[in-house]
Amino acid sequence: MAFNMSDFSLAGRTTLVIGGSSGIGREIALGFREAGATVLIAGRRREALDAVAGKLGGSASARIAYSADARSVSALATLAETVEAEHGPVHVLVNCQGTTAIKPALDLSEAEYDNIVDTNLKSVFFACTQFGRRMCERGGGSIINISSLAAHTGWANAAAYCASKFGVAGITQSFAAEWGEKGVRVNAIAPGFFLTDLNRERMPEERKAEARRRCAMKRMGELPELVGAAVYLASDAARFVSGATLRVDGGYLSSGI
Ligand SMILES: NC(=O)c1ccc[n+]([C@@H]2O[C@H](COP(=O)([O-])OP(=O)(O)OC[C@H]3O[C@@H](n4cnc5c(N)ncnc54)[C@H](OP(=O)(O)O)[C@@H]3O)[C@@H](O)[C@H]2O)c1
Numbered sequence: 211m212a213f214n215m216s217d218f219s220l221a222g223r224t225t226l227v228i229g230g231s232s233g234i235g236r237e238i239a240l241g242f243r244e245a246g247a248t249v250l251i252a253g254r255r256r257e258a259l260d261a262v263a264g265k266l267g268g269s270a271s272a273r274i275a276y277s278a279d280a281r282s283v284s285a286l287a288t289l290a291e292t293v294e295a296e297h298g299p300v301h302v303l304v305n306c307q308g309t310t311a312i313k314p315a316l317d318l319s320e321a322e323y324d325n326i327v328d329t330n331l332k333s334v335f336f337a338c339t340q341f342g343r344r345m346c347e348r349g350g351g352s353i354i355n356i357s358s359l360a361a362h363t364g365w366a367n368a369a370a371y372c373a374s375k376f377g378v379a380g381i382t383q384s385f386a387a388e389w390g391e392k393g394v395r396v397n398a399i400a401p402g403f404f405l406t407d408l409n410r411e412r413m414p415e416e417r418k419a420e421a422r423r424r425c426a427m428k429r430m431g432e433l434p435e436l437v438g439a440a441v442y443l444a445s446d447a448a449r450f451v452s453g454a455t456l457r458v459d460g461g462y463l464s465s466g467i
Pocket residue numbers: 228229230231232233234235252253254255256258278279280281305306307308309329330356357358359400401402403404405406407408409
């Protein structure tokens with residue numbers, strides 16, 4: 211088997227990006243299209259979905275943007291059923307849905323905790339199983355979960371977010387172990403800091419400055435800098451890569467003092 215640059219192509223692949231309506235997910239969706247894939251997106255906000263669908267070149271005849279609350283297992287089941295009925299097998303699933311709250315753990319309410327863990331972990335678990343079951347039956351597929359620096363170390367004022375992302379690291383490796391024989395690869399991308407709707411307003415200026423200071427490259431990432439990692443993990447170029455986490459963090463996690 212010889213290496214070929216065409217291994218990086220996503221031509222002929224149907225991809226679904228949950229959380230494709232903004233930020234990192236939107237950028238990955240646009241990148242997948244650039245790599246030749248058929249790109250579908252899901253999220254809750256209709257208007258945001260339609261705006262990205264417009265960029266992706268969606269037409270009225272073929273729906274490419276699906277409204278779904280990923281915290282609900284039945285909504286995910288409906289999403290998997292509908293998407294595959296309308297577009298055939300999903301070859302690549304990206305779980306990019308997420309939320310956070312930056313506040314002391316002592317002040318975090320039960321409702322806030324549940325929302326963070328349900329959005330960031332429960333939804334990823336059940337999106338993986340809903341789509342993974344179909345991939346296993348067909349004998350192949352690639353799932354990419356967007357984790358975080360917070361899957362690797364503790365974070366003051368983000369304990370629930372951190373718990374959810376450690377959980378994403380755990381299920382990514384567990385599903386990789388469980389489904390490898392079936393040809394289903396499950397990997398994660400751990401982004402460093404990228405300014406998006408998730409953190410632009412929530413992060414105080416001093417926390418942003420600290421994020422830049424602690425990063426080996428002394429800056430935040432630009433969204434297009436994440437796309438190559440996602441295309442690689444989705445593609446045949448990564449056909450023997452499973453259970454991995456690709457850090458795209460400017461060297462953040464590699465830096466001591
Ligand atoms: N930005 C960073 O520095 C950074 C760093 C590390 C990891 N991450 C992770 O990257 C992922 C994307 O975050 P982002 O920075 O791109 O923020 P973002 O722009 O706020 O994107 C979050 C996405 O998740 C979707 N979403 C949220 N709750 C949902 C739900 N219940 N059901 C379906 N979709 C839902 C949102 O769409 P709707 O609101 O329309 O539902 C939106 O598309 C998250 O998992 C985040 O933890 C981000």
